[in-house]
Amino acid sequence: MRGGDSRPQTKQEKDNARKTALESRVTSVSKNDTMKVYMGEIGQISLVSKREEAELAEAIHGFDDGAHDEARSTLIKANLRLVVKIAHDFKGLGLPLLDLISEGNIGLMRAVEKFDPIKGAKFSSYAAWWIKQSMRRALANQSRTIRIPVQSAGKINKIKSVRMKLTEELGREPTDGEIAEHLDFSERTVAGLRLADLRTFSLHDPIQQGEEGEFQDIIPDRRAMTPDQILGDVESVGRLLTLLDELEDRERLILKMRFGLDGYRARTLEEVSQAIGRTRERVRQIQNQALVKLRTLLADETGYASD
Structure with missing residues (x-):
């Protein structure tokens, strides 16, 4: 029944429903086969050590074009499994898994070009930030709508x-x-x-x-740039809290309450609004302002690009 329509379905309608379900299953099987082939291929690629990462990065930034291309290819291939792992975290949010992997690979390529081992970060941690950023942008471009946790x-x-x-x-x-x-x-x-x-x-x-009440009032903020996403996998929670100390008291409190940091549970805009005596819109403005500051602080300390 649809929308209270109690009439029996015709044979044609039943056949169409079964056909739609079958087509959906066939499409799913086809995509699964493609994933299996891809995973089989990248599963045979050897990983590289941190020392090898540094050597490859040095070759990438060197003046030998041949060595640059070979080193770049090696470092990218060695981290393709990382892209797949991260893509699964974004699965079901608006793009097919294969599309997420494709977008993540673009982020990986950017990370390879920008990575500087002298800064002390492990490449996989550095690359994860770029991979996630690329996937988030693709999701944002695909639909300027609600992000699904x-x-x-x-x-x-x-x-x-x-x-x-x-x-x-x-x-x-x-x-x-x-x-x-x-x-x-x-x-x-x-x-x-x-x-x-x-x-x-x-x-x-x-x-x-x-x-009364809008969807935004009952949904905790899980959008693109939460504090932990700003840091990606690079640093610890302790580092995040240290950066939060650089913010104003009100900004710090709102981020902790909105994103469930430092012992707080994640709260909706409405809940934070009631707790601190500000309007929902004002809470949202302070939150976004604080996230921009947090991202700038991270860029200043690590040299990570903010775009």
């Missing part, structure tokens, strides 16, 4: 799987209630996650028609 993306994938299974069994699109029953989710959760997966609504849309 990784944990929610996992639930969305489960909903899709059950929906496809029930479509085949029932010969029609299952209701949110039927999906919820199979997953032990609430019907409201299923409806909300399916809506989020459409990625076509505004953060300013009401949570429900006729009710």
Whole structure:
């Protein structure tokens, strides 16, 4: 049934539903085969030690064009598995896994050109920042809409799987209630996650028609540049807290409350607004201002580019 339509489905409608489910499965199998081939190929490439990384970086920045190209290729290939690992963290957020890997490889290539071993960072940690940045930009360009947290993306994938299974069994699109029953989710959760997966609504849309409150008020901020994402995998939490000490008291408190740092739980804009007695919009402005400062502090200390 759809939207309260209780009429029985025709044979044509049932056939179309089964056809759609089958096509989705075939496409998934094809992509899985491509991934298996790719993983098999990059799995045979040898990793390099930190000493070898330094030698390759020196060759890349040298004046011998032949040595530059060979060293660049070696360092890129040795880190392709890192791109795949990171891509899985962004899976389900708006781009297919293979597209994420492709974008991540672009970030890896930028990291290879910019890496300076003299600064003391391990290449994989340095490259992870560029890889994630490239993936985030691709996601942002793909859709100027809500970013779906990784944990929610996992639930969305489960909903899709059950929906496809029930479509085949029932010969029609299952209701949110039927999906919820199979997953032990609430019907409201299923409806909300399916809506989020459409990625076509505004953060300013009401949570429900006729009710007060917008989506942005109930969603903890998981967007592109959180404090831990700014640092990537480069440094420890202690380093992050040290950088936070450079901010104003109000900025530091808001970041800790918004992103669950230093013993705080992650809170929504509305919750922070109520806690500190400021409007949601003012909290958002202070948060964004603090993130810019934090990113600048990191760039000053490490030489990491901020673009």
